[in-house]
Amino acid sequence: MKRYALASLTAICLASGLGYVHAQTDQSRRMSNAWLLDAPNDTERFRLLQRYLRGFDQPMWEVGERYQKLYDALKLENYDMALYQWDKIKVTIQSGYLKRPARKANADAFLLDQNWAVVDAAFKSRNKAKAWDGFELARNSCMSCHEAEKVAFMNNQPLFHDTVPPAKR
Ligand code: HEC
CATH class of the missing domain: 1.20.5 (Single alpha-helices involved in coiled-coils or other helix-helix interfaces)
Known part of the structure; x- marks a missing residue:
């Protein structure tokens, strides 16, 4: 025991x-x-x-930064910088829908399928008026996709209010 x-x-x-x-x-x-x-x-x-690399929000955050730099570049008539940022915006959106494939259809329809090349050509013209027309098309494409993706509230922020093309102010 x-x-x-x-x-x-x-x-x-x-x-x-x-x-x-x-x-x-x-x-x-x-x-x-x-x-x-x-x-x-x-x-x-x-x-x-996968968790660390997040979803669509983080690439969009980067796109927002680059979009602002693009606007600043056009004000300085720095078309090389504008073209550079425009290229990176495309790559960043593509990486975004790699992670969130449901966003691809609208990203392509509103921006990448046709408008991206039109905007690119406008910057390549290195003509001030044409470049701003291109920027206006880019801005409208961003904002339309936000509406289509049901995040229209994204359009009501300084990033978009402060980047109206100068001629349209
Ligand atoms: C698929 C269509 C689509 C296109 C094209 C698009 N966006 Fe977005 N954007 C979204 C969605 C969806 C969100 C919200 C992401 C989320 O909820 O995870 C967003 C969010 C944002 C945000 C907020 C990011 C944050 O977390 O603070 C910014 C800034 C932004 N977009 C800028 C832009 C700009 C600038 C362009 C054009 C160059 C653009 N977007 C093009 C769909 C799009």
């Missing part, structure tokens, strides 16, 4: 000891900066990366 009690006591101590070690590993994993390498397997790593 005595031996039995001693054996169970040892078992309890061992079990709680192991529990302690386990908890400690969990704790150090939570505290580690190696958020990918510490994941148990590649599936979990891809899941973490």
